[in-house]
Amino acid sequence: MATAARPSAPVAPPPGVASLPVSHRGLLTLGVMLATIMQILDTTIANVALPHMQTALGATADTVTWVLTSYIVASAIAIPITGWLSDRIGSRNLFLVSTIGFILASALCGMAQSLPQMVAFRILQGISAAFMNPLSQTVLLDINPPERQAKAMSIWGMGIMVGPIMGPVIGGWLTDNFDWRWVFYVNLPLGVICVAILWWLLPSRPIRKRPFDLFGFALLSLGISALQLMLDRGQGEDWLGSTEIWVEMLLAVIALWMFAVHMATAKNPMFERDLWRNRNLVTAIFFMLVIGVVMMATMALLPPMLQSLYGHSVFDTGVLLMPRGLGVVLTMAISAQLTQRGVDPRWLVGLGMTLAAYSLWQMMHWSLEMGSTPIIISGFLQGLGMGLVFMPLNGIAFATLPPQQRTEGSSLMNLSRSIGASVGISIVTTLLARSIQVSHAALVPNITADRLATLDPNLLQILGGSGEAVLAMADAEINRQAMMIGYLNDFWAMAVITAASVPLVLFLRRPKGPVAKPDPAAAGH
Template identity: 30%
Template sequence: MAATQPDVGSSPASEAGHPTKIDRALLKVAAAVIAGSIMAILDTTVVTIALQTLIVEFKTSFDTIQWVTTAYMLALATVIPVTGWAAERFGTKRLYAFALILFLAGSVLAGLAWNVGSMIVFRVLQGLGGGILTPAGMTILTKAAGPGRVGRVMSLLGVPMLLGPLAGPILGGWLVDSVSWRWIFYLNVPIGLVALLLTLRYLPRDAEPTRRAFDVLGMLMLSPGVALLLYGISNIPRAGGVTAGVWIPALLGLALVAGFTVRAARVENPLLDLGLFRNKRFTIAISTLSVFSVSFFGVMIVLPTYFLMVRGLTALEAGVQLLPLGLGAVVTMPLAGKLADRIGPGKVVVPGLVLIASGLAVFTRVGPGSGYWTVLAPGLFVVGLGVGGTMMPVISSALQLLEGPAVARGSTTANIIQQAFGAIGSAVVSIVLAAGLADQFDVPVSQGQLVATEALADPLRRGAALELVSDTYTTTFTCSLALMVVCLVPAFFLFRQPPGARGPGGH
């Protein structure tokens, strides 16, 4: 197994030589990474708004057009495991610039797509670039910041990660309605060119690349394994349960991932360095990230659909009404990063989770007549305050412990975990919602949302249907709340000292 990197947070000496204040040089590096992140994250959300338009444009079905998003997700999941090795082999600056160029090329070609087949192919190209951008960007920021500043600089990266899902529907809806669906892809060009210019100008020159051998067999096991697992899990809501189209790819993917894990413990230089998990603090941080990803991505799936179905809003209106969540996060995210660097992430993440749970508790008791400004907006704002205090400190709690090549490997691991468990959370909450609607309207699970939507559109049935749908959402929010409470368990064990302080469990 690859050698385990030392826990750089386990002794005061590890802070020596690392600056603790945010300077202009670090802000320039952060600007390059944030610009690329904004482009990639916005793209994933604005495309969703355009799916119905693309069905009409390409004269295809919903099942087929879903591959516009599914192909992107699978390409992204396939390339993430390779990023750690590629960062060491070619350098993070070169890799990040390559990812930007790849994403830009995919964006331009997707905007020029002439049928659904070409659109899916070009989305795969985008996904390959997008899958590199986030872990490579995290690696660049973590190395540039050092352990004493990683919490604060990760909080800067967290702003586009959170605002993307909120601003995306608003921007996407406006572009589709007022300009053209092609501009949801062309929009990436100016942002991407700015990101590429900043990358070439401000990112530090790469050190001499390592010659670590590429784990070809590991790649052939892990990359398709992760993609198959995510595909199977993500299929649960569409399939209406665990059907053959769900469990066959998921089981095959799980077998490949398990095979990779067994093999990685026995070979030199595996694609994913499982030796990092010998570090107790890293393991606790990744465990917290796993449970948080399940709960957070589940919440982010169900909140927009609540405003669409129960409140009867358009996608654009729903995006606007979700803005208090983003505003709450903007308030706490910079402060949370600073506190995580000063007092340790454990003292920041736990209160953040309590805030998220408190805000979600509001949605477990709302009805069709609940006021937006008096009930819903305050609840969203409190959830946002909690998300701002939780999301990036959880990630930085893992990465701030690492140095050297371990940073790229740790970033790759964190991104795989976030993608995989985020897909699980989205699927779990979606199937709870779909099963609840099916039960309320006495139809198969796969037809629950369709029948509920039709009932809400019928003036004669809308009143009764609205009560049933609203009750289903309160049950689903209760499930989301329970998942967030469970996240408190591993969060209590996150280290509660600054990165340079000696604490229990550091070895």
């Protein structure tokens, strides 16, 4: 087993020198960010078009959600093999193939005529997208010298964090003004520009031949798939009252446990065991799980809430969510500067998670009578928090990794964020449905004729058909109040999860040595 040549400690290039120097670094950064934004937009851009897809594809309200789930699950399953494929065929080749595959899959999604076709094409799109995120992060780290990597990660993080927020806005505008198929066709012109830049400028890392851990990959894929199926179908199948859910739960537990044992004992595991000995990386992975839950679950809850309970249009909903993106951009730029000036990034991560928890605490106190101001303020604060966390966390994790382990490290962090997103969306959706049922049952006994005169039986009898309309209006208001309580319970659960993650900062180690100052000679490199 030829592992002795692998360095046991990080080997970083000297200040002013990148691992993979390139000409036209700014243009290549643009191409890489186009790929990143394209990929991350497609996790949310289709959300607002689901009702139109349901009609066009002949799907039901339950089955059309597979348009979203199939993409997320396929991406989560494929992410773990990014490092092996990158070593095997070259990072340049993999990036180009995955980007071209993503563009072709987008075109096929736009042409889909049935739900099975759409799901199949979304799976292909998700598999292609899985490789783009880790590779884009690795490329930006490789083409920048150490003193510019914090800035590069802040640029990359802006695309990762702002993309899901802008997705519903762009998707709503395209659906309203053109057709739902354009949420997929929009990738074609962007993709052509992206591929042209990457083909011209993208360098490649050295190819390393290593065996593929087929058994480990099969276990991880089975575990992730079974877990997602259990969470997606649990509410409709009455959870543990269903044999199907029991089977999926046991498969997930057994497969993931066997994968953990296999990782610890296999001769050639899927991920190098040195990665799991890196405390910063492992802690960052846990943080990414929480970020996936908070960021994506919140974005899954807010659009239907703002449209159904507050009566906002699709476009207005997107505008109300934009302050989150503004907060992310602002603090990512600030955190990059603070890190370069020697501020301990662990303080920034802790402050960011605290701000995110506080914003969710604010959302717990929303009411049906409030205006738009609390929505804007809490969204902006949550964006500030996420922006403070993301860049310093990536910096801490990758500062202690040797360059040849960056792709696998990035794959693990992206995998944890994807799992957090998919699991988080499933959990908050289930909690919402359960809370609405319980709250509705608790509210109904309190709506009596003594409290609401229009419900007096004699008056209802006199009103006749109009009395039935009164009862329908009362029931609609009960449903509205119960739904609001359900959303508030979800915000409470996410606030608790976020606050509970703050102490993880204590497990992070500050990278040794001062932060290098920018080298003027390398500025134009």
